[in-house]
Amino acid sequence: MKREKIKSEKLKIIENVSLIIFFFGGILLVYKPAYDYTIIKTLLGFLFTFLLSVKYIIEEKNLEFNYSTLFLFILLSSYILFSSFFIATFKYGSAYLLENYLLYFLIFILASNLKIRKEWIYYWLISAFISSMIGFFQYLGPKHYAISTFGNPNFFAGHILMPMCIGFSLLFSNDFRDEQKFLSLIFLTFGTITLLFTKSRAAITGLFFGIATVFFILNKGKRIKWTGFLVLFLILGILSPVIYKEFLTNIRYYIWAGTINLIKHKPFTGWGFGQFIFYYFYFRKRKYFLQPEATPVTNHAHNEYFEIWAELGIIGLFLFLFLIYKILNKYFRKDYKIENKIIAGFIGGIFAVMVDNIFSTNLRNPSTAMYFWFLLGVLNNPNNKKEFSLNFSKLLYSTILFTSFVMSVFYSNYRVLPEVYLKRGIWAKDSKNYKKAIENYEVVCALNPYNYTAWYKLAYVYGMIGNYKKAEKIYLYINRIFPHFAKTD
Structure with a gap:
């Protein structure tokens, strides 16, 4: 009886922590080092689904739908x-939006229970x-x-x-x-x-x-x-x-x-x-x-x-x-x-x-x-x-847990981190430190080769320092990944 009470208290703590992350973190937190400082909210969404799925697995909660x-x-x-x-x-345009919809659908499934x-x-x-x-x-x-x-x-x-x-x-x-x-x-x-x-x-x-x-x-x-x-x-x-x-x-x-x-x-x-x-x-x-x-x-x-x-x-x-x-x-x-x-x-x-x-x-x-x-x-x-079997429920919640973990790591490295380097590049460019700006923009482009905004800013800096061949090469690349991108036409 005492063990069940301890387990129940732990489950309540996990649920409360996940909900605090979702409602306080997701609404109030910003990450100022990033160019899009609200991007942290999506990452916190994946942390929420990760923790809530952990709670459901430990609780041995049957999926109901x-x-x-x-x-x-x-x-x-x-x-x-x-x-x-x-x-x-x-496809990269679809992939970017799919990341968000994956999060929304995970939230929908967990919130339904x-x-x-x-x-x-x-x-x-x-x-x-x-x-x-x-x-x-x-x-x-x-x-x-x-x-x-x-x-x-x-x-x-x-x-x-x-x-x-x-x-x-x-x-x-x-x-x-x-x-x-x-x-x-x-x-x-x-x-x-x-x-x-x-x-x-x-x-x-x-x-x-x-x-x-x-x-x-x-x-x-x-x-x-x-x-x-x-x-x-x-x-x-x-x-x-x-x-x-x-x-x-x-x-x-x-x-x-x-x-x-x-x-x-x-x-x-x-x-x-x-x-x-x-x-x-x-x-x-x-x-x-x-x-x-x-x-x-x-x-x-x-x-x-x-x-x-x-x-x-x-x-x-x-x-x-x-x-x-x-x-x-x-x-x-x-x-x-x-x-x-x-x-x-x-x-x-x-x-x-x-x-x-x-x-x-x-x-x-x-x-x-x-x-x-x-x-x-x-x-x-x-x-x-309808209540699904415990085995199926565990499998689904484990899949949500694994997906949330993978997406948290992916999002941290390939969405949040590039935004940090993008902002550093903008700061460097504004202070006329073009060498530093190029270094930061190149990191963004290496992490995400389809970030046409970073490529455009990189080409623009190359143009400012007189390296027109490099700028032209990048502009042509942008036109391949985003034909008729308005700023390059």
């Missing part, structure tokens, strides 16, 4: 792999509150730029939607004390103010939809359930002339027009997973470059559904949306009783992010996508699940 959801999940995963290997031309506990809800809300305060004071500073620990105001805004919807649902839950609800109200106040500071109209709209969804779920047996949506659509109707005028002058109008042309050429299968950046420029509208926000390279469609359609075709888009529908559908049925009201916040968070991603790229960013797939997994948890 709804068969129909599992079938859809496997179908989507298989189609992504098929698209990456057989449709995509630039994770119990809803107050502890990890507290972890998320506390870290979200801290990140909101950081963004709040950043905006009050000289730059007036609320990025918090996400590197970009839109990335912060895209993430904060989920904990804010959870915090809103907490106010209606009987499982939380009054003082906890009061603290949640403080977080919602500061979170809303900081969200407004980001000026992310997509995220603000997403939050309104998320809150309306929470209200709908909490009152689904009553007539007032539609109130939130009615008020929201009334406001949108009143503002529609302003919104329409704003849209026609927004850079997204031109990006979407080009993306739609891209989709028209391969509507069913798409161009291949992770291939948007390589083919979009062929279909980009000329007027795009007349806009003040125009950039030489367009990485994303700024509409997740258009981008999925462009890369995976209508087949991939259908599988993605149908998987989400299959998970969430039961919660909207009148006969389905939701025991824990906090679940309404999870659903609201999913809807808020999905609305935000009509206009943003946040589901392409791990700082939002990891937690989106985590919520989907948690919502996939209750009821109608």
